[in-house]
Amino acid sequence: MAYFTVTWSVPLFVDRLAALDYGWPIGRSSDMTTWLLIAGWLCFAVVALAAMIVVATSLLEKRRRPAAIAVLLFVPALTLFAAVLLMDFPAQPWIILSFLLVGGLGAVLVLAPIGQSRRLRTPGQPQRIDERDAIFHRFYRIEPGTPEFDAYYRARPEKMAIDERVRSLPHMGHPGTPTYHRLVSPFQNAASDVVKKITRDVEWDAEPLEGAPVQATPAEFTRRVKGFARYLGADLVGTTKLDPTHVYSHIGRSPGEWGAPIELDHSHAIAIAVEMDFDMVRHAPDSATTTETAFKYFESAKVAMLVARYINMLGYEARPHVDGNYRVLCIPIAIDAGLGELGRLGLLVTPQFGPRVRLSVVTTNMPLIQDEPAPFGVQHFCGFCKKCATCCPSAAVDSGEKAVWNGVEKYQTDQERCYRFWRAQGTDCAVCMKVCPYSHPDTFLHNLVRRILSRNALARRLALLADDVFYGRRPNAPSALPNWHSTD
Numbered sequence: 001m002a003y004f005t006v007t008w009s010v011p012l013f014v015d016r017l018a019a020l021d022y023g024w025p026i027g028r029s030s031d032m033t034t035w036l037l038i039a040g041w042l043c044f045a046v047v048a049l050a051a052m053i054v055v056a057t058s059l060l061e062k063r064r065r066p067a068a069i070a071v072l073l074f075v076p077a078l079t080l081f082a083a084v085l086l087m088d089f090p091a092q093p094w095i096i097l098s099f100l101l102v103g104g105l106g107a108v109l110v111l112a113p114i115g116q117s118r119r120l121r122t123p124g125q126p127q128r129i130d131e132r133d134a135i136f137h138r139f140y141r142i143e144p145g146t147p148e149f150d151a152y153y154r155a156r157p158e159k160m161a162i163d164e165r166v167r168s169l170p171h172m173g174h175p176g177t178p179t180y181h182r183l184v185s186p187f188q189n190a191a192s193d194v195v196k197k198i199t200r201d202v203e204w205d206a207e208p209l210e211g212a213p214v215q216a217t218p219a220e221f222t223r224r225v226k227g228f229a230r231y232l233g234a235d236l237v238g239t240t241k242l243d244p245t246h247v248y249s250h251i252g253r254s255p256g257e258w259g260a261p262i263e264l265d266h267s268h269a270i271a272i273a274v275e276m277d278f279d280m281v282r283h284a285p286d287s288a289t290t291t292e293t294a295f296k297y298f299e300s301a302k303v304a305m306l307v308a309r310y311i312n313m314l315g316y317e318a319r320p321h322v323d324g325n326y327r328v329l330c331i332p333i334a335i336d337a338g339l340g341e342l343g344r345l346g347l348l349v350t351p352q353f354g355p356r357v358r359l360s361v362v363t364t365n366m367p368l369i370q371d372e373p374a375p376f377g378v379q380h381f382c383g384f385c386k387k388c389a390t391c392c393p394s395a396a397v398d399s400g401e402k403a404v405w406n407g408v409e410k411y412q413t414d415q416e417r418c419y420r421f422w423r424a425q426g427t428d429c430a431v432c433m434k435v436c437p438y439s440h441p442d443t444f445l446h447n448l449v450r451r452i453l454s455r456n457a458l459a460r461r462l463a464l465l466a467d468d469v470f471y472g473r474r475p476n477a478p479s480a481l482p483n484w485h486s487t488d
């Protein structure tokens with residue numbers, strides 16, 4: 001097709017240019033045809049530019065499939081378009097007019113603000129969650145033979161069988177898992193061990209340098225806190241009032257007396273997100289992604305701990321909530337602070353990076369201004385996308401409708417299936433994160449698409465179709481491990 005373009009349309013184009021000496025575009029069949037030709041060539045230039053952006057972006061992202069598909073789609077279309085513009089035949093004005101009308105109408109339909117973005121619905125009254133019900137508590141805190149272990153399974157006997165199956169599997173990143181590599185796997189273990197160590201002791205008292213809390217307006221405090229967080233490496237930061245139902249009710253995995261009630265009466269929260277590198281996430285479910293996960297937990301913990309200490313020094317209480325040491329639920333707080341929406345895969349989906357982020361939170365009694373939740377179409381998109389559910393190797397992401405859980409209407413995920421797959425695989429998987437259409441890299445093309453999707457429901461449908469064509473319905477998603485489903 002490229003050969004055809006060069007050998008046929010280019011000489012024809014040159015011939016047509018040569019004909020301009022009699023006054024083209026004035027002097028052709030009519031003024032109307034002239035203006036249609038000008039509009040047609042402008043339209044051609046826009047489409048050609050779009051094609052070049054798609055190909056260049058794909059090549060820069062080292063993704064050959066979308067580049068090849070763009071060439072296969074755009075070259076014939078542009079060749080045909082050029083032929084219509086270059087050949088002088090009676091129906092030419094009408095064909096050009098049809099192209100322009102269809103193109104113009106299509107542009108209006110996908111660019112106009114049609115189909116509002118909806119917030120997550122909360123038809124019930126959410127209750128505080130016991131941290132002992134979070135899955136990591138069962139595998140990172142309670143040990144067989146301890147009073148806590150016995151107490152937990154006395155209260156939750158139905159969890160014993162599934163948890164025993166998980167405990168029979170090797171730990172992530174350890175010998176015996178299919179992804180284990182004696183030189184590579186220690187990257188992920190080193191990163192997670194360091195995070196574990198530095199996040200055990202995160203609480204400080206307020207110690208005002210001037211002897212009394214510094215006074216400033218909430219707007220000024222917010223500006224300083226956000227600026228400091230960004231300087232430290234936060235890619236997204238938002239502030240909100242702390243909803244008391246987002247505070248765990250009892251200590252589970254996090255340090256402190258096991259099962260003790262949590263008292264946290266801070267008025268505000270700062271949500272912090274750090275981007276995970278796309279080139280690392282694209283390797284999911286291999287250990288590169290798990291290394292990136294642990295490293296970005298480290299980065300987000302670093303930001304939260306320094307921001308909290310800064311607030312302490314201004315004379316206010318502040319507590320960072322970081323990997324393995326949370327007193328609060330990060331995702332609902334990040335949603336309240338306008339960082340993103342809850343996706344079908346059970347993670348925060350941000351407008352900039354999709355679910356490719358790691359979160360931390362600082363709670364404080366410092367007065368701050370409140371960002372608003374900012375839905376951008378994810379509730380609608382997840383309704384028909386289902387790519388994470390299709391690609392999840394453990395079938396842990398439900399492809400059905402939302403259901404109400406703890407007062408919130410949301411898609412369901414099976415954390416136990418997910419975590420069991422992590423242990424069977426030896427990594428934290430992240431295939432759902434990799435394949436999510438919102439996860440594409442932070443580049444002009446993808447940001448433009450994400451911006452359009454935030455405004456237009458039809459564009460969301462077309463975007464999923466395009467995502468399937470250019471990147472595949474199962475972009476390098478692994479199959480389930482051998483015998484996985486037979487062990488359900």
Ligand code: SF4
Nearest residue numbers: 392418429430431432
């Ligand atoms: S991390 Fe993997 S196993 Fe877990 S929900 Fe996502 S795709 Fe499924």
Ligand code: SF4
Nearest residue numbers: 343382385386388436
């Ligand atoms: S993959 Fe699709 S369904 Fe899943 S979270 Fe992303 S947008 Fe939603």
